[in-house]
Amino acid sequence: MPLIANRYEPTGNASWGGMGELNECEDRNLSRKVMLKRVFKPSDLPRLLDEQKALIRLRSKHVVQLLDVVSFKWNNQDIRCLVLEHIQGTDLDKLNFKADEDYQKTLWQIATGISEIHAAGVIHRDIKPQNIRRDQNGIIKIFDFGLAREAGKDDKTKSITGTIGYMAPELFGTKTISFTAAIDTFSFARTALALLGVQPHNEKPKAIVAGSVIAAQPGLNAEVARTLEACLDMSPAARPPMFEVAKLLGRDLLRDKHRARVGTQKQAYELNASKRTVNLTFKNQGSLSIRYDGYDFKITALTGNVYVNNTKASVGMTMLSACVITIGSAAPRAFVTFDISNPEVMA
Amino acid sequence: MIAPGTQLASRYEIVSYIASGGMQDVYKANDSLTGEVVALKTPQAGQTNKRFKQSAILSARISNYNVAKTFDYFEEGNACYLIEEYVDGTTLEAATLDVIPQIDPHLAAYLMLRIAKGLAASHQAQVAHRDLKPSNILVDSNFSAVKITDFGIATLADELFEEIIAKNGDLTRSTSGTVKGALPYMAPEMMFRKPGDLVGCEADIWSLGALMFRLMTGAYPFGEGMMVPVNVEKRQPLSWPRFLTGKAQYTPLSNSIIGIVEKCLVYDKAQRPVALDVVRSCEELCFHFAPREFGVVSEVKWSTGFVTSSRGAKIFYHNDSLYGAAPAKVGSKVVFSAHNGTPFPRAHPIVVCP
Numbered sequence: 001m002p003l004i005a006n007r008y009e010p011t012g013n014a015s016w017g018g019m020g021e022l023n024e025c026e027d028r029n030l031s032r033k034v035m036l037k038r039v040f041k042p043s044d045l046p047r048l049l050d051e052q053k054a055l056i057r058l059r060s061k062h063v064v065q066l067l068d069v070v071s072f073k074w075n076n077q078d079i080r081c082l083v084l085e086h087i088q089g090t091d092l093d094k095l096n097f098k099a100d101e102d103y104q105k106t107l108w109q110i111a112t113g114i115s116e117i118h119a120a121g122v123i124h125r126d127i128k129p130q131n132i133r134r135d136q137n138g139i140i141k142i143f144d145f146g147l148a149r150e151a152g153k154d155d156k157t158k159s160i161t162g163t164i165g166y167m168a169p170e171l172f173g174t175k176t177i178s179f180t181a182a183i184d185t186f187s188f189a190r191t192a193l194a195l196l197g198v199q200p201h202n203e204k205p206k207a208i209v210a211g212s213v214i215a216a217q218p219g220l221n222a223e224v225a226r227t228l229e230a231c232l233d234m235s236p237a238a239r240p241p242m243f244e245v246a247k248l249l250g251r252d253l254l255r256d257k258h259r260a261r262v263g264t265q266k267q268a269y270e271l272n273a274s275k276r277t278v279n280l281t282f283k284n285q286g287s288l289s290i291r292y293d294g295y296d297f298k299i300t301a302l303t304g305n306v307y308v309n310n311t312k313a314s315v316g317m318t319m320l321s322a323c324v325i326t327i328g329s330a331a332p333r334a335f336v337t338f339d340i341s342n343p344e345v346m347a
Numbered sequence: 348m349i350a351p352g353t354q355l356a357s358r359y360e361i362v363s364y365i366a367s368g369g370m371q372d373v374y375k376a377n378d379s380l381t382g383e384v385v386a387l388k389t390p391q392a393g394q395t396n397k398r399f400k401q402s403a404i405l406s407a408r409i410s411n412y413n414v415a416k417t418f419d420y421f422e423e424g425n426a427c428y429l430i431e432e433y434v435d436g437t438t439l440e441a442a443t444l445d446v447i448p449q450i451d452p453h454l455a456a457y458l459m460l461r462i463a464k465g466l467a468a469s470h471q472a473q474v475a476h477r478d479l480k481p482s483n484i485l486v487d488s489n490f491s492a493v494k495i496t497d498f499g500i501a502t503l504a505d506e507l508f509e510e511i512i513a514k515n516g517d518l519t520r521s522t523s524g525t526v527k528g529a530l531p532y533m534a535p536e537m538m539f540r541k542p543g544d545l546v547g548c549e550a551d552i553w554s555l556g557a558l559m560f561r562l563m564t565g566a567y568p569f570g571e572g573m574m575v576p577v578n579v580e581k582r583q584p585l586s587w588p589r590f591l592t593g594k595a596q597y598t599p600l601s602n603s604i605i606g607i608v609e610k611c612l613v614y615d616k617a618q619r620p621v622a623l624d625v626v627r628s629c630e631e632l633c634f635h636f637a638p639r640e641f642g643v644v645s646e647v648k649w650s651t652g653f654v655t656s657s658r659g660a661k662i663f664y665h666n667d668s669l670y671g672a673a674p675a676k677v678g679s680k681v682v683f684s685a686h687n688g689t690p691f692p693r694a695h696p697i698v699v700c701p
Contacts, residue, residue, distance in 0.1 A: 029420045030407040053382050059492075061412040066381060067419065085410060137411060137468045259633045261596055263667055268595040309688035321635055322686040322695035324665055335650070337667045339596060339695060341453075341633040344460060347412075 005070040033086035054120040062113025062142050087141050093129035097195045099219035107192050108249035109140035109347045115242035118181045127187035128166040129194050139347050165200030166190045169234050172204040182236035189231035207234045253345045255294045263337040285328030305329040356421045388429040396427045402499025403429045408472040413465030415496040436487035447682050449565040451670045451696040452600040453634040460629035461493040467622035470548040477501035479554035480532040489638040512542050519576035530575045531567040532557040536616055549616035556611025564588050582614050590672050637684035644679040664694040673699035
């Protein structure tokens with residue numbers, strides 16, 4: 001076969017026979033591999049390009065880069081392909097996970113990616129482990145945007161959107177299918193369970209009983225389990241938006257990893273998971289206790305006049321990222337600096 | 348010079364000239380296919396197209412968020428062009444050293460984690476940068492993008508370097524501007540290399556250590572010019588200024604970063620951590636990152652003061668948050684992160700600029 005567009009040479013690796021839907025090629029100009037993704041219906045090309053442009057503008061690290069668009073003839077057929085970045089790595093359906101921090105960080109990355117896709121106004125439509133890859137640096141990449149609808153792998157899925165088992169319930173049964181970004185939310189949670197070995201049934205999903213995810217996966221963090229259950233709600237409107245799912249998962253990755261430096265004129269203390277409470281007292285002016293609950297530093301007890309960045313402190317108040325605590329309303333007063341830091345969760 | 352409006356490869360339209368990288372000219376261009384703004388690079392007169400293509404191929408092997416991505420390469424007429432991800436901002440050199448005398452340890456941790464991530468991905472793809480320095484890192488205005496660029500630029504310089512080595516024995520006695528600019532960040536095995544020596548990824552770790560030292564202290568770790576090889580060769584210990592550990596608020600983080608940087612700057616390349624080790628160490632650092640703003644000190648009291656930010660807001664600061672070598676005086680220019688507070692936001696960290 002001659003070079004495509006004078007630069008792309010098929011390597012013979014194709015995910016679906018011959019000139020199938022996804023072909024690996026060598027880009028002769030840059031001596032690197034790229035993926036040629038066939039667009040079956042030429043009328044879909046403008047929509048796909050628009051989606052790709054929207055995604056490029058977001059510069060998400062979880063989305064594969066569009067490099068080129070090519071048209072050529074093959075076996076007397078007009079072929080159009082998107083040329084996409086080739087990511088070396090492993091598809092998630094080939095990886096084994098257990099409910100640990102690596103799993104949670106993977107979920108957080110997927111959720112972040114989907115929420116970025118949604119922020120671009122794009123709905124993926126076919127989130128499943130086979131469409132998500134972990135690259136050699138551990139970065140999650142999401143593939144196959146909006147193509148599910150036109151290129152079903154078999155007759156059963158041809159007329160509808162997505163892959164049975166991962167598809168949201170609202171996609172079943174009606175002729176005119178209207179859907180929202182919440183279909184990706186459902187598929188995300190189904191994917192999360194599949195990664196733990198809970199494979200989906202090849203049928204329209206049924207409502208799950210509250211608490212069943214945690215019951216089946218006791219190793220799972222309770223908050224993550226509750227989030228996944230909410231994502232699997234039969235009603236699309238009841239599912240949380242993906243940015244909230246990502247935020248929750250990210251927050252949990254930092255559980256018990258924060259530190260607070262508490263600096264008085266005489267001494268500096270550190271609060272962290274192994275030392276959770278500090279009691280501060282100054283003469284007869286006042287006192288307070290601050291406790292670290294794994295996510296936040298909160299005031300748990302208080303006497304006298306205490307201010308945090310000049311706001312009157314109250315029990316239950318969450319400490320700000322960097323603040324000054326003042327004990328006493330008139331001199332002599334004590335000033336205590338309070339600064340929270342944490343490792344960065346970064347893909 | 349390529350005139351604005353010129354179209355190349357029926358796809359890229361030149362918007363404006365950005366800079367000359369010493370070996371190549373860089374333009375801002377529009378990609379009509381994707382609608383994106385891209386950087387277009389082309390070798391300067393005197394550079395061979397073959398080396399330019401070789402450097403493009405090297406950089407194209409890396410795909411990482413902290414490395415400026417290579418999108419395309421093509422030849423048209425007698426010239427060749429590289430299309431790279433465009434970062435709307437400036438170099439790390441211009442964003443820090445030109446305006447901030449020394450960065451605070453929170454910003455240092457934030458930057459080092461990202462640069463190390465970019466290096467880890469390129470080393471994983473078996474590509475060494477070999478000329479890592481603050482002017483080869485691109486950042487946007489609030490540091491949300493931190494991307495290493497010019498992977499493969501060292502390939503362009505190879506010919507020049509080989510000539511110098513053949514003439515002088517090694518690079519250390521060169522009067523070339525390219526070499527002089529690179530020396531303060533250059534690993535010993537690069538500096539003292541003999542004809543035919545291969546310089547690997549370990550050299551980037553040294554450069555990472557050297558550039559972090561520079562950003563955090565404002566000084567070069569081994570001096571400048573002819574003193575660099577002398578000081579490197581005698582394994583002169585690093586001298587960290589006292590302000591890094593002078594305030595209780597900053598001491599633990601400063602000490603942690605100093606520990607990582609010192610490991611990077613070990614003379615024996617086999618003893619240095621690999622990029623992934625540096626990433627892991629940086630991932631353990633506890634820090635707080637918020638965007639930086641500039642302002643001017645408006646009031647100084649016993650242990651506190653006020654700043655007027657460049658956006659006109661009144662900001663409170665406590666001396667414990669004041670970081671760096673210079674004291675705050677009324678009229679001092681400062682850079683800071685603002686945190687919620689009543690009645691005024693609180694600056695932390697806050698650093699006095701020259």
